[in-house]
């Protein structure tokens with residue numbers, strides 16, 4: 001995406017009416033706005049949201065091309081506003097969403113961290129997300145690795161495009177009630193066949209089309225906690 005394209009998309013995104021997120025009884029510092037589908041972080045419920053404005057549909061087209069999926073399969077656009085110092089805690093995207101997630105970064109750079117494994121064996125990797133770039137999370141990077149955003153240095157926006165695991169009907173709402181440990185078999189990952197020691201990091205495809213292996217960071221750097229309502 002060019003600087004001009006980013007500027008015009010930012011003008012639209014920055015003017016959106018963002019809403020607060022309450023998770024585990026606390027209000028996160030980042031705020032969000034959903035299009036297409038709305039996901040409630042506390043009740044794990046999906047509801048229909050208003051359609052994406054044309055500028056987001058255009059961005060979705062580019063992101064769908066990058067990921068090699070049909071643009072209409074990216075049913076949700078979640079716009080997140082990160083004020084300086086705000087974070088996104090460790091998570092995997094809910095199993096109600098499909099196998100491919102595409103994220104677009106706007107405004108300023110941040111890191112995205114990845115981890116998996118139990119505490120003593122845990123490895124943490126990170127990639128830099130530069131503004132105007134997009135990343136694709138699929139395979140194990142989507143389903144097995146957790147990801148987080150450590151405190152962002154400056155105001156940043158992201159647009160996360162996600163598929164619904166079941167496009168038709170509303171049966172998947174019951175899946176959304178099942179948090180990760182008990183997620184249905186259909187949500188299991190396609191783990192890369194490569195040996196974990198040779199390819200230890202998650203394969204995250206960035207805009208360049210290069211499958212980059214993330215840089216490993218010390219486990220101590222992996223802690224990202226939701227900041228309080230300050």
Ligand SMILES: O=C(O)CCC(=O)C(=O)O
Pocket residue numbers: 078080088093103104105147149158159160
């Ligand atoms: O800010 C980002 O790009 C990460 C967004 C994310 O992880 C999510 O929306 O689930």
Ligand SMILES: [Fe+2]
Pocket residue numbers: 091092093147
């Ligand atoms: Fe995520």
